Amino acid sequence: MRLLIIPIGAVGSAVLKDIADALEKTFHFSVELGKEMPIPHDLYNKKRGQYQSTRILRKLHPFKTKDFHRVLGIMDADLYVPELNFVFGEADILAGVTVIALARLRQEFYGLKPDKGLFHLRAIKEAIHEIGHTYGLGHCHNPGCIMYFSNSLKDTDRKGPGFCSICKHELNILASED
Numbered sequence: 001m002r003l004l005i006i007p008i009g010a011v012g013s014a015v016l017k018d019i020a021d022a023l024e025k026t027f028h029f030s031v032e033l034g035k036e037m038p039i040p041h042d043l044y045n046k047k048r049g050q051y052q053s054t055r056i057l058r059k060l061h062p063f064k065t066k067d068f069h070r071v072l073g074i075m076d077a078d079l080y081v082p083e084l085n086f087v088f089g090e091a092d093i094l095a096g097v098t099v100i101a102l103a104r105l106r107q108e109f110y111g112l113k114p115d116k117g118l119f120h121l122r123a124i125k126e127a128i129h130e131i132g133h134t135y136g137l138g139h140c141h142n143p144g145c146i147m148y149f150s151n152s153l154k155d156t157d158r159k160g161p162g163f164c165s166i167c168k169h170e171l172n173i174l175a176s177e178d
Contacts, residue, residue: 091133
């Protein structure tokens, strides 16, 4: 089982490596870093100043091949879905394709001093969360579980990088069916 990470536009190599290492450790599959995909500027909403994540997911579908059972796009930008002001990430559960946005995970986005360690931890949490969705996991009610819905950065910071016992059990069942 292999996962392909596609950087969408310029994404720092250190955060990509940390995410890849965390995904390998968490899901026990091989992670490969793919070639950078250009930012699809036609998907930029000027009025909102954001990219629509669902449309980005569609651009990632061709990367899901027999060689890769999951695809994670990583974009250093701000994403949204029409119903929400922003999203940290989104998953196409049926296709096994996900995308995460790094912009709002950075302290600098909020006018604060950069914190590389915190930024990398947040990015890892969002990547694990979105890949968890591709295994059929929904949002968890446990605020400490990685599958808890992050409505704000406080939610992301509060949850751990791991699964609660219920989601871990569900993940093991779902992964064995995959």
